[in-house]
Amino acid sequence: MSSLALYNTLTRQSHPFVPIKSGEVSIYLCGATVQGSPHIGHIRSGLNFDILRRWLTKSGYTVTFIRNVTDIDDKILQKAAIEGTPWWALAAKYEREFSQAYAALNVLAPTYEPRATGHITQMIEPMARLMEKGLAYSASNGDVYLEVSKLDSYLTLSHQKVEDLQSSTEDVRSESYKRDPHDFALWKSAKEGEPSWPTPWGSGRPGWHLECSAMIYAYLGEAFDIHGGGLDLIFPHHENEIAQSHGAGWPFANVWMHNAWVTASGEKMSKSLGNSLLVSTLLKKVRGIELRWYLGSAHYRSMMEFSQEALDDSSTAFRRIESFLFRATEILGKPPTPTFAPQFVDAMNDDLAVPLVLAQIAENLRIGNIALTNNDDKAISVAANEIRGALEILGCDPFDPAFASSAADLAPTLDGVIALALEQRNAARARKDFAASDAIRDGLSDLGVSIEDTPQGPRWSITPMEKR
RNA sequence: GGUGGAGUGGCCGAGAGGCGAGGCACAGGACUGCAAAUCCUGCUACACGGGUUCAAAUCCCGUCUCCACCUCCA
Numbered sequence: 001m002s003s004l005a006l007y008n009t010l011t012r013q014s015h016p017f018v019p020i021k022s023g024e025v026s027i028y029l030c031g032a033t034v035q036g037s038p039h040i041g042h043i044r045s046g047l048n049f050d051i052l053r054r055w056l057t058k059s060g061y062t063v064t065f066i067r068n069v070t071d072i073d074d075k076i077l078q079k080a081a082i083e084g085t086p087w088w089a090l091a092a093k094y095e096r097e098f099s100q101a102y103a104a105l106n107v108l109a110p111t112y113e114p115r116a117t118g119h120i121t122q123m124i125e126p127m128a129r130l131m132e133k134g135l136a137y138s139a140s141n142g143d144v145y146l147e148v149s150k151l152d153s154y155l156t157l158s159h160q161k162v163e164d165l166q167s168s169t170e171d172v173r174s175e176s177y178k179r180d181p182h183d184f185a186l187w188k189s190a191k192e193g194e195p196s197w198p199t200p201w202g203s204g205r206p207g208w209h210l211e212c213s214a215m216i217y218a219y220l221g222e223a224f225d226i227h228g229g230g231l232d233l234i235f236p237h238h239e240n241e242i243a244q245s246h247g248a249g250w251p252f253a254n255v256w257m258h259n260a261w262v263t264a265s266g267e268k269m270s271k272s273l274g275n276s277l278l279v280s281t282l283l284k285k286v287r288g289i290e291l292r293w294y295l296g297s298a299h300y301r302s303m304m305e306f307s308q309e310a311l312d313d314s315s316t317a318f319r320r321i322e323s324f325l326f327r328a329t330e331i332l333g334k335p336p337t338p339t340f341a342p343q344f345v346d347a348m349n350d351d352l353a354v355p356l357v358l359a360q361i362a363e364n365l366r367i368g369n370i371a372l373t374n375n376d377d378k379a380i381s382v383a384a385n386e387i388r389g390a391l392e393i394l395g396c397d398p399f400d401p402a403f404a405s406s407a408a409d410l411a412p413t414l415d416g417v418i419a420l421a422l423e424q425r426n427a428a429r430a431r432k433d434f435a436a437s438d439a440i441r442d443g444l445s446d447l448g449v450s451i452e453d454t455p456q457g458p459r460w461s462i463t464p465m466e467k468r
Numbered sequence: 469g470g471u472g473g474a475g476u477g478g479c480c481g482a483g484a485g486g487c488g489a490g491g492c493a494c495a496g497g498a499c500u501g502c503a504a505a506u507c508c509u510g511c512u513a514c515a516c517g518g519g520u521u522c523a524a525a526u527c528c529c530g531u532c533u534c535c536a537c538c539u540c541c542a
Contacts, residue, residue: 012472030542033542041542075541163470165470209539230542260536267536302474305480353482356483359481451503452505
């Protein structure tokens with residue numbers, strides 16, 4: 001049986017995964033800066049790493065998964081000022097929206113979810129170490145900067161040269177405070193009307209990068225296994241995390257994993273382009289499990305071009321799978337038991353080759369449907385078990401209580417009512433009164449109840465309201 | 469300018485030297501009172517130009533196009 005190999009952004013290659021502590025895996029994922037509503041790109045990141053986490057857990061590792069919340073930054077302060085609400089209220093509002101979106105898509109809650117503002121004390125330590133080593137300095141404006149030129153190495157993740165970097169306009173403006181335009185802020189000095197916390201170098205608020213280094217050290221220690229995030233965090237965020245943490249004397253992350261974008265019309269989704277697709281908007285069109293199936297279907301390192309058509313196709317495909325599992329459950333008298341086929345294990349171990357898994361599911365679905373018509377319970381069971389096993393890792397198990405709808409308790413009643421209608425239809429069909437039988441079927445269909453005649457008798461399912 | 473990524477059939481999307489990934493759509497067929505669902509069959513593609521090789525979508529050289537990052541970003 002194969003063992004897990006993961007692609008490491010640091011080396012641009014896949015390597016066999018070897019955890020620091022045998023049997024344990026520590027993961028840190030850069031979570032959201034809670035300054036707006038979550039769009040599907042944000043959630044794709046959480047979802048990709050959720051699949052990794054589920055797979056590691058199923059592979060027998062004890063996984064510690066930390067995903068932070070950045071609840072203080074320039075944009076949060078700006079937006080709060082514009083809206084006239086306290087910055088912490090704005091941050092909390094969007095943090096709740098992210099939590100709801102994660103939950104709707106069955107992204108497991110992290111082992112711990114630290115907030116930046118709750119870890120100011122922990123940020124002092126790396127700053128102090130960097131100051132002691134002479135790698136950081138306190139500038140005349142009260143900011144604390146990391147002096148990039150003093151580092152042993154810099155930009156090892158993005159493989160760039162410092163001199164090739166373009167200087168930003170901000171750097172040009174603040175050059176008088178920085179010793180070098182490429183130095184970056186660990187700590188920003190207190191400004192009128194902005195929140196601040198005291199430090200030995202004056203009061204202020206954290207720079208963007210320091211919080212992650214500090215929280216990683218607090219929860220995962222000096223060295224940990226996997227650091228994840230979106231592709232756009234490689235530079236500057238992750239480079240600067242490396243700079244701070246290495247500078248502080250910590251070995252830091254072993255493997256760096258980065259997920260690719262969801263694009264719309266070929267371009268990265270972003271608020272400035274106005275092409276953001278909010279999770280809440282899409283959840284009005286498809287169920288959470290369907291949106292997850294769609295967003296999880298591409299390989300995590302591949303760009304994913306969103307289209308409504310692709311989402312609809314994907315939902316239809318998922319309902320086929322679901323329908324098979326439900327029919328199998330009815331025939332077998334119990335839900336399938338998740339199992340993992342060797343090919344599935346190989347695919348997941350190959351840097352999470354989800355698209356290969358999709359092909360395996362499609363093949364199993366075909367075999368399972370044939371078994372269904374042949375009344376081959378053994379084959380039905382094998383196919384259903386393997387499909388459910390794969391869906392479980394992908395976080396799309398229809399039997400997962402996380403996806404149970406509030407209407408579930410109405411199901412027995414509905415079932416009875418529809419069964420009654422179907423009895424009438426069968427009676428009509430028996431006396432060859434097809435006008436009457438079709439009228440019943442059409443009537444149910446108008447209400448969103450679709451009927452399938454199977455060798456085991458008619459089945460019904462509900463078509464979501466928005467699809468009609 | 470620097471650093472990466474991508475271009476695969478009508479559409480989506482894997483693969484990374486040699487047995488047609490897979491899905492959707494479409495066409496034909498089986499089943500059905502008719503549908504739906506399901507199954508079977510068909511649709512044989514790798515941006516362009518060279519090269520290496522017995523063999524290239526895959527390796528090499530060149531070209532074109534698109535995307536991302538270069539201090540807000542998942």
